[in-house]
Amino acid sequence: xxxxxxxxxxxxxxxxxxxxxxxxxxxxxxxxxxxxxxxxxxxxxxxxxxxxxxxxxxxxxxxxxxxxxxxxxxxxxxxxxxxxxxxxxxxxxxxxxxxxxxxxxxxxxxxxxxxxxxxxxxxxxxxxxxxxxxxxxxxxxxxxxxxxxxxxxxxxxxxxxxxxxxxxxxxxxxxxxxxxxxxxxxxxxxxxxxxxxxxxxxxxxxxxxxxxxxxxxxxxxxxxxxxxxxxxxxxxxxxxxxxxxxxxxxxxxxxxxxxxxxxxxxxxxxxxxxxxxxxxxxxxxxxxxxxxxxxxxxxxxxxxxxxxxxxxxxxxxxxxxxxxxxxxxxxxxxxxxxxxxxxxxxxxxxxxxxxxxxxxxxxxxxxxxxxxxxxxxxx
Numbered sequence: 001x002x003x004x005x006x007x008x009x010x011x012x013x014x015x016x017x018x019x020x021x022x023x024x025x026x027x028x029x030x031x032x033x034x035x036x037x038x039x040x041x042x043x044x045x046x047x048x049x050x051x052x053x054x055x056x057x058x059x060x061x062x063x064x065x066x067x068x069x070x071x072x073x074x075x076x077x078x079x080x081x082x083x084x085x086x087x088x089x090x091x092x093x094x095x096x097x098x099x100x101x102x103x104x105x106x107x108x109x110x111x112x113x114x115x116x117x118x119x120x121x122x123x124x125x126x127x128x129x130x131x132x133x134x135x136x137x138x139x140x141x142x143x144x145x146x147x148x149x150x151x152x153x154x155x156x157x158x159x160x161x162x163x164x165x166x167x168x169x170x171x172x173x174x175x176x177x178x179x180x181x182x183x184x185x186x187x188x189x190x191x192x193x194x195x196x197x198x199x200x201x202x203x204x205x206x207x208x209x210x211x212x213x214x215x216x217x218x219x220x221x222x223x224x225x226x227x228x229x230x231x232x233x234x235x236x237x238x239x240x241x242x243x244x245x246x247x248x249x250x251x252x253x254x255x256x257x258x259x260x261x262x263x264x265x266x267x268x269x270x271x272x273x274x275x276x277x278x279x280x281x282x283x284x285x286x287x288x289x290x291x292x293x294x295x296x297x298x299x300x301x302x303x304x305x306x307x308x309x310x311x312x313x314x315x316x317x318x319x320x321x322x323x324x325x326x327x328x329x330x331x332x333x334x335x336x337x338x339x340x341x342x343x344x345x346x347x348x349x350x351x352x353x354x355x356x357x358x359x360x361x362x363x364x365x366x367x368x369x370x371x372x373x374x375x376x377x378x379x
Contacts, residue, residue, distance in 0.1 A: 016237065096109075
């Protein structure tokens with residue numbers, strides 16, 4: 001079987017909703033990343049088999065194709081856009097790796113993009129031609145049948161209640177995420193980020209990271225549901241950002257002069273109750289470890305998307321992941337969650353953790369699913 005390897009990975013810094021990147025459409029967020037790869041190796045860019053992007057709340061159509069054309073890539077290159085809610089960016093990487101394994105292609109660009117700031121308003125179409133009522137706006141697409149589709153906050157609260165994750169535990173984990181993010185921002189996280197020029201200014205730091213977050217600040221925030229434990233502090237923010245990785249068949253990579261990166265080993269997508277969607281990583285990680293005859297202790301780094309502190313703690317508890325293994329440079333609670341890009345962002349982070357041998361990227365997904373992808377360091 002052909003062996004897929006990730007040989008390069010970059011992302012933009014993530015902008016706040018309504019922040020520095022608020023005027024940029026998804027294809028404009030992608031353009032500097034395409035340019036980065038063109039500058040890195042223009043010959044490889046002529047041989048791309050396909051561009052695969054995750055996107056959730058964009059304008060529709062095929063953002064991958066539109067973005068590659070807008071960036072000036074060869075018009076013969078096809079593009080495909082995937083929507084698996086917040087698992088979309090991770091699904092894009094799995095798609096590229098599985099296509100390489102199947103022999104369908106040798107070189108792919110895979111990642112994700114989201115502009116929460118530019119997302120179109122959603123309005124339900126009237127049932128009758130001569131509708132007399134005002135248009136009905138709605139916040140998001142439904143992920144499950146009526147009665148089984150809680151809000152993301154309700155689902156996070158369900159996980160907290162089921163697994164006895166207290167408010168104090170969630171706030172403490174959030175504080176840890178901020179501390180790790182701030183501690184690694186210059187020495188490690190900066191490697192991931194491609195600096196952008198936005199209105200004449202350099203944009204190279206994740207905009208949502210707050211410097212004043214402390215225990216007292218978090219403890220003063222009110223629960224988002226009366227009597228609950230989930231707050232705006234221990235939940236992620238919605239963001240703008242883009243991520244792009246270069247994925248190749250290993251022998252092709254070697255021929256082109258690449259000698260290290262992340263080797264794709266396996267991936268699992270599985271379903272759980274939509275009521276507790278945040279626990280999707282539990283069966284996904286268990287399955288991938290069993291299939292590869294590994295134990296959680298064999299995994300050096302686990303990147304688990306931090307949509308909510310409650311779900312991260314529940315998964316850590318049930319899988320036996322140590323603090324030393326989990327989200328070592330912080331995560332989305334501090335840096336934010338550009339939905340369609342987040343899965344690709346956690347793989348980008350693993351790419352730069354070059355001291356690790358085995359690593360896993362995993363996340364819970366709206367509608368009640370879990371994704372887990374296993375990598376091995378290629379040297």
